[in-house]
Amino acid sequence: MNTDLTIGKPWKVLLKYILPLFGSAVFQQLYTLADTVIAGKFAGQTALTAIGASNAIVNILMAVALGANAGCAVLASRYFGAKENAKVKSVVYTALIAFSLLSVVLLAAGVLSCRPLLSVLKTPEWAMEESVTYLNIYYFGLPFLILYNLGTGVFSALGDSRTPFLFLVFSSVSNILLDYIMVRPWGVAGVAWATFIAQGAACLLTIVFVFRRITRLETQTKSSIFSTQILKYLILLAIPVALQNSFVSVGNLVIQIKINEFANIQGEGITSGFTAGFKLLAFCTTCFCTCANGLTNYVSQNFGAHRFRRIKEGFRSALVISTLLTAVFFLLCFLFARPLVELFMPSDEDTALALVTGTEYVHIVAPFYFIVNVKVIADGTVRGCNGNVGFMVSTFIDLILRVAFVFILTPFLGFSGVAWSWCVGWTLGTAVALTFYFTLRCLKKSNMRRYDEEGNLILTEKN
Numbered sequence: 001m002n003t004d005l006t007i008g009k010p011w012k013v014l015l016k017y018i019l020p021l022f023g024s025a026v027f028q029q030l031y032t033l034a035d036t037v038i039a040g041k042f043a044g045q046t047a048l049t050a051i052g053a054s055n056a057i058v059n060i061l062m063a064v065a066l067g068a069n070a071g072c073a074v075l076a077s078r079y080f081g082a083k084e085n086a087k088v089k090s091v092v093y094t095a096l097i098a099f100s101l102l103s104v105v106l107l108a109a110g111v112l113s114c115r116p117l118l119s120v121l122k123t124p125e126w127a128m129e130e131s132v133t134y135l136n137i138y139y140f141g142l143p144f145l146i147l148y149n150l151g152t153g154v155f156s157a158l159g160d161s162r163t164p165f166l167f168l169v170f171s172s173v174s175n176i177l178l179d180y181i182m183v184r185p186w187g188v189a190g191v192a193w194a195t196f197i198a199q200g201a202a203c204l205l206t207i208v209f210v211f212r213r214i215t216r217l218e219t220q221t222k223s224s225i226f227s228t229q230i231l232k233y234l235i236l237l238a239i240p241v242a243l244q245n246s247f248v249s250v251g252n253l254v255i256q257i258k259i260n261e262f263a264n265i266q267g268e269g270i271t272s273g274f275t276a277g278f279k280l281l282a283f284c285t286t287c288f289c290t291c292a293n294g295l296t297n298y299v300s301q302n303f304g305a306h307r308f309r310r311i312k313e314g315f316r317s318a319l320v321i322s323t324l325l326t327a328v329f330f331l332l333c334f335l336f337a338r339p340l341v342e343l344f345m346p347s348d349e350d351t352a353l354a355l356v357t358g359t360e361y362v363h364i365v366a367p368f369y370f371i372v373n374v375k376v377i378a379d380g381t382v383r384g385c386n387g388n389v390g391f392m393v394s395t396f397i398d399l400i401l402r403v404a405f406v407f408i409l410t411p412f413l414g415f416s417g418v419a420w421s422w423c424v425g426w427t428l429g430t431a432v433a434l435t436f437y438f439t440l441r442c443l444k445k446s447n448m449r450r451y452d453e454e455g456n457l458i459l460t461e462k463n
Contacts, residue, residue, distance in 0.1 A: 005159050005301040006081055010310055011317035018294040018321060020165040021156070025290040029283040034176040036279050038183050039191045040272065040344040050130035050188050051275060057110075057117060057253070058138055064106065065146045067242025068099045069153035071234045074300045074384065076157035081301035086219040087230070092154055092210065094230045099150055103143040110139040121253060122260040124271065130188045137192035144196070144203040151206035154214070156297050163209060171202035254403050255418065262415055269353025270415065276344035276354065277361035280337075281422075284329040284366075288373055291322035292380030299384025306457070308448045315381050315437070319374070326373040330366050337362040357415060364419035368426050375430035378437040385443070390436030398429025 005013055036051055072095045079087040114135050115128075123131050152164040175198035182190030224230070263270040295318040302310045333340070341358035345351040375394065383391045402425030409417030441447060452458050 005077075005298045006305045006307050006310065010298075010313040011320075014294065014298055014314055014317050015321060017159065017298065018291050018318070020162045021290045021294045022287060022325065023165050023169075025287045029286050030172050030176070033279055033283050034172075034179050035191045035195060036275065037344050038176075038179045039188055040276070041346055046127050046130060046268070050127040050134055051191075054118075054131050054135045054138070057121075057135060060253075061106065061110070061138070061142055061145065063242050064102070065149040067238035068095065068146050069149040069156075070296070070383070071095070071153075071236075071238025072150055073153035073157045073297055074237050075230070075233050076154060077159075077297045077300040078304040080157055080159075081304035085217040086221045088157070088217060089214050089219065090224045090227045090230050091234065092214050093225045094227050095150055095234055096147070096207075097226055098231055098234065099146050100143065103146040107139050107142050110142065111136055114139070122257050122264070124260060124263055124268070126268070127271075133189045134192045137189065137196055141196040141199050144199040148199060148203040148206050151203070151210045154210050155206075156293070157300075158213065159297075159301070160213075163213075164206065167202050167205050167209075170205070171198045174198045174201060255406050255421075258406055258410060258418065267353050269351065269355075270357055272344070272351070273341065273354035273357025273359075274361060274415075274418070275358075276341045277358035279344070280333060280340055280358075280362055281365055284333060284369060285372060288322050288325040288329055288369070289376045291318050291325065292376035294318070295377060295380040296384040299381050303385050303442065306451045308442050308451060311381065311385065312443055315377065318380070319377050322373050322377055323370070326369050330369045333362050333366040333369075337366070360416055361419045364416060365422050368423045371423075371430050372426040375426065375433045378430070378433040382433070382436050382440065385440050390433075394429050394433035394436060397432050398425040401425040401428055 005017065007013075039051055072091060076088050076091045079085070079091065115132050118128060118131050118135070155164045175194055178194035178197055179191055182194050184190070186193070259271055259274050295314060298314050298318075299311050302308070302314070338355060338359045341355055341362065342351075344358075345354060375398070379391050379394060402421045405421035405424045406418055409420055411417075413420065450457060
């Protein structure tokens with residue numbers, strides 16, 4: 001069902017729209033988490049280290065998928081809000097063709113560069129072969145990952161967060177079951193193949209239903225199968241998100257080198273503990289950050305309809321909703337950090353160092369969830385208002401500082417310096433994000449007075 005996000009009380013519209021997105025994020029992160037938990041429990045700390053060593057590279061690939069999602073969602077929602085359905089169809093067709101070709105290129109490049117890149121990252125020798133195996137299988141599933149995210153972006157643009165949620169529930173449950181079945185005979189390779197199969201099924205379902213949905217849109221003019229102009233807009237919208245996430249992932253690659261150096265000196269528990277703690281961090285932040293993703297589509301539809309007052313109301317409403325969700329994740333992580341980290345650990349190995357490492361990391365970063373929550377809500381609003389530069393700047397400042405402080409703090413604080421670097425980056429990045437939000441031209445009173453509640457122009461430039 002398509003939903004017009006430009007009508008109705010903003011807090012009700014956002015709550016109804018965001019909750020299925022939140023549910024989708026929980027399930028998506030659950031099956032990502034399940035890979036790590038099941039690998040750690042049944043294949044040992046070496047498997048956990050192998051997944052951890054591959055994480056930063058995997059996240060670069062995910063950045064491309066998220067860029068495809070964001071570019072398609074923002075542009076399609078803008079046209080949908082402006083009631084230009086022929087252009088909505090052109091966006092979908094053009095995006096599917098362009099990103100399908102890109103995924104094949106990335107697959108080939110990834111397989112060829114896999115082992116050399118893991119060597120550059122100083123991946124411990126005992127985990128190298130399993131890291132290569134896990135990563136290569138992941139590369140072959142990359143087209144599924146990109147096209148699935150593209151499809152969910154289309155549904156989000158049409159105001160439908162329920163359909164992708166249902167597909168994701170199916171995919172997540174399937175992935176967890178396959179993980180459990182396949183990890184025992186094949187170890188970390190079984191975990192990777194389980195993800196491949198589950199993502200493939202979710203992708204095919206999503207694309208079929210996307211085509212069914214957009215063919216029902218009524219159009220006055222014929223839509224283009226491939227438009228170079230729309231491709232240009234898609235690239236301009238996708239690049240900031242892809243660069244942001246890629247830049248974050250490249251930063252995490254640098255941080256991973258530092259983690260691997262600690263592991264080579266102090267023991268395997270450093271990498272397995274950090275992997276567990278970082279997975280918990282990613283699970284929590286991704287889940288409550290879905291509020292920002294939902295807000296971006298809400299803002300983009302209202303931006304296209306010139307309903308700027310609703311954008312400010314939506315910002316405040318989304319901030320309240322996301323803060324409540326953030327509080328839940330903070331309490332879970334802070335109160336139950338050690339038991340949560342222990343979920344990842346095998347029962348027949350010495351995991352004392354890993355437990356201390358993972359618990360310390362979670363305890364330090366968890367209180368700062370509230371700060372990064374404000375950042376992503378501000379970023380989401382700026383991005384929906386076509387403020388891609390501001391969105392990128394706040395993210396890059398966050399990451400540059402995070403990487404820099406890893407090298408500044410770890411000589412004095414040891415491993416805990418890695419955790420504190422996250423806190424510094426988030427805090428200063430939030431200050432920058434809020435600055436860009438409060439300086440958005442479309443939300444200035446002088447601009448909002450030019451439009452009525454329906455988004456119609458009531459003053460001319462001459463007046």
